[in-house]
Amino acid sequence: MPHSGRPDVLYVVHRTPYPPDKGDRIRAFNVLRYLSRRAAVHLAFLADEPVPEATTAALGRYCERVAAAPLGGSRWLRAAWSLARGRTITEGAFASPLLASIVRGWGEETRFTACLASASSVASYLRLPELCGAPAVVDLVDVDSQKWFDYAAASRPPSAWIYQTEGRRLRRLEQSLAGWARAVTVVSDAEAELFSRVCPSSKAHVIPLGVDLEYFRPTDAAGGEAGCVFVGALDYRPNVDAACWFCQEAWPEIHRRRPETRLRLVGRRPSAAVRRLAATPGVEVVGQVPDVRPYLSSAAVAVNPLRIARGLQNKVLEAMAMGKAVVASPQALAGLRQRDKAPALCATSTAEWVEIVGNLLDQPEQRRRLGAEGRRFVETHHNWDVCLSPFDSLLGLAAGGAAGARDPAISVPEGRA
Template sequence: MDPSTRLLMLTHRFPFPPTSGDRIRSYNLLRFLASQYRVSLACTADEPVSDQQLSHVREMCEQVHVCPVGGVSRKARAATAFARGKSLTEGMFHTPDLHKRVRDWHQRDPFDFVVVFCSSMYPYVDHPDFRVTPTIVDLVDVDSEKWTQMSVESVVGKRLVYAVEAKRVRALERRIAEQASSIVLVSDSEAELFRQVVAPAASVHGISNGVDTEYFCPGDQSTPAKEAGSTSVALRLVFTGVLSYPPNVEGISWFCEHVFPGIREQFPVELEIVGRSPNARVQSLAAIDGVTVVGEVPDVRPHLHHADVAISPLKLARGIQNKVLEAMACELPVVVTTRSAEGIDAISGQHLLVADNVAQWQAAIAELARQPNRRAVIGKSARQLVVSDYSWPARLSKFLDLIPDPPAAKSLSSPS
């Protein structure tokens, strides 16, 4: 580590506040790298960025440039990219202004290395000016595989678009594999999937998400846990996540429509659905008895502290789920699908419970409802695992092994 080393970081969304999965990872990665190097941040933003938010990030960085990409123009760029044979994703996050700013920065004072967050930002450095600059690309997930899954499991009208998007994102991932110094994904299993379906010989590394265990910690435990059904107090379930994100929408809708009614026939139970941007389908779930769609909140922790059990019934999940780690850090027992548990080295029955079909879900929640002591034991084991293995510094320190030391970086950045 050399504090004089200059790093360019590219993100597809402004990383603060860390209110969604991609922002949580990109913000903590930015904060970690800024503690080690001189970081310049260039990013697009599909939502307004306040002066306070910008000021917070500028305190960490040498320079910051944000380009808005929201609104109608975003859809137009996506359509143009699609018509030209590129992915919709590339078009949505393309802006000439950011291309120019990144090249101007690099020509004026060359960066020693680059960290690209998500494949959609790679085109900004897919340029001769950066050919000899070591570049680490954090893909997070194998996005092409996500689009492939969605093309199979979505409604007929969207399948063709999703299938074409999967093919084009896969081509971008292969180009990245050929050119980048290293590729990072959110888990070892996701890294192995990348080798299998994208590039067998690529330099690929699994670096999972972490969690801020001081921020996400147990709430007031003064009220003793009670067995569901023994009193009028209902078992309280909570689901958190961005409520316009298709895997979240599909997962929580499936749970509410197929799992939840059968649970309510056995004992009193309530469900809070918490998160930003609930779409019409999610909002309609509030019509189901016992379901409350809370929507966006300034702080999700009170809702985690109020709950008895957290759930993550995702079937299309890719990579590690921040919401699962956050609930575990709050000492909540969590019931998850196999997909939602991916990337977390947890043992079902000890740190969480895994369920994939309706019967398994109903049995797992009934077990936790009727055994408050078991809820407490699993919750404590969950937090112990997160504290010991999933702090952000412990997880992200692996990035340092991928970054060339300054002399090597300087020589590579110089013209031959």
Template sequence: MLLIHRIPYPPNKGDKIRSYHLLKHLAQHYRVHLATFVDDTDDWQHVPRVQALCASSHFSPLNPKLARLRSLGALFADRSLSLDYYRDAALRQWTAAAVRSHRIERIVVFSSAMAQYAEPFPHARRVVDFCDVDSAKWAQYAEQKSWPMSALYAHEARQLLAYERKVARDTYAALFVSQPEADLFRQLAPESGHKIDFFNNGVDTDYFSASPAMLTPYAAGEQVVVFTGAMDYWPNVDAVSWFVTEVLPALRQRVPGLLFYIVGARPSAAVQALARHEGVSVTGTVPDVRPFIAFAQVAVAPLRIARGIQNKVLEAMSMATPVVASREALEGIDAVAGGEVILAEGAAAFVDSIASLLNDDAHRAAIGAAARARVEQRYSWSGNLARLEERIEC
């Protein structure tokens, strides 16, 4: 089997969790030949771990700044910027050689932009894990941004949707991260409706559990609300900026001394500036995100723009930390609002919900325990990835 991956490691980075577990699962059942990128110099240390799962592999370095500049040429050629961003001659050549030499008959592609590398092999059974409807994400960005960025994002939404529809038409199965994402794409690409399916993300419940050996990163007696995620990702930046300005001042009036921790790599300048607000701490990269989740009283996900399933929500649930989240952040997550997670719509609802949890230890513990039970029941990787195997083999 050939696996054409965007970036499948390390497994503790939010945007790479699904891709890593996909690779790990396939390696248990097939001889996997992997073609992928490395977009972060820190990730080269993980290459041997990934190579050990594969029969053969190719890793192309990807410089995000240069890739963004290169992709701008697509604006003048009516192409998707995403396709040019991930265009690489060495990866294309290695893929073609691997298909020929290993007589590959099954190809799994991770993300629509990588499907360009599978196009030359129509004889193979091709399955694409789109994850999210990426074109819809760009359309959301276009609605939120002002000109000229709104025009650029609208261009990408149109071009990428056209390519997503082509990919779906040409492959055996088009898979997504949740039922809502699959339903959305079925509306956008009705001609491929019979090929569209989904498999949910999972959680490593052994890894994301409150270990007795874990040490708290917080000072004694601190009451903490935490947000986790890649902090150069605009929806996360938007979420914490909104929370700090619209929610935190009123919340600290209700709960004096409350602290808001923003935990995640590569905080943008806008995120770093939030640390100037009273009660806000921006950590940047941390060696292990789990203690920050486990010892916080509440985890929040106030996302206003979101696609697919939010791993940050599932991980906090797995660690029995109560989650207060927007409707967008809970899309696709099978959990009982009010019993296993708390849905909050608007700033006042976030203030009331968080203050209520902080003032009721028993309620907080009950929500956390129910959330952990839901994850154990519904979000195992092995169970969810079985749907992928059905599509590869049927």
């Protein structure tokens, strides 16, 4: 396929990478956009929901070719069967004969300079014989096995047993990557250190998350700043746990001292447990919105009380990019670059949350100072182009783009749920 002589890169993604409105989609889309300036990208992805034509068209602007493989309704049957056969739930849930067929066909037609997988769950597609000889890079993002161990520690049997089993098996899969992948990448120094303990014979390369500094930028709220906001997918277990803990443990005292203060929970598909939080005085469960920026802009404080967290949190970066004062748990801040210099306040105990959030609500000048410092911090340390630049050498691409590169200045949809 003609493409001005640029190198061909296969990018296999575990989920539809558009619109960039949640964690894994945000990273995958920005990786795609970055690579499109340096290579002819062949994008194949799994889809757990129908893919609108507009989505395919938007992705096609960055790609040499695009193909989606629907997972279908038997996904969780395959996951259970995989578990019963001694493999991981993850491998079964992301197994797709159609995706394998697409990759095989492309491998027969195209000699790829390199191949990239967006997660361990799709790494196996890079081992198909038709891709033999093409260097493979696996973007783990997080050492996902640890997430399952964390789930096990926070659960009761029989769920804890299943989570523990998945963690052990997924860890073996992660350890096996060193035997065949050119490189493994993760999102933070903390994840790289964990990977070095999991797989002492291999090194993980750190490619941090960035933030869209044009989209998320400070604005003046029409009605002024007030209250707190928590943003995140409200059907995702770590976010559900964080919202419930904060509303039950820390928020009642914050609200008792300042009865006029409101906490808004913003994000897609609130679980039943999250919806019940609307009965808590001062808590508003907003749910899914087309654009989170007005909710961030109007809040005085952005809170992120995650207790189960891996890697780096987009919601922290986005709030800082908008010039918001951020209070977060140690887990939510662990993935930041230059963590010791990050202008975000850390709270661990209930008492710390109550005091730190309360003080910020009462001190607008301190909020503004923290917000301005946060914006400068992400501009310096979490610019996407800077963050993703290690892919140039790992994938064998020319730094700074190539002749015939696609124009990356394509508008990203304004809705961020």
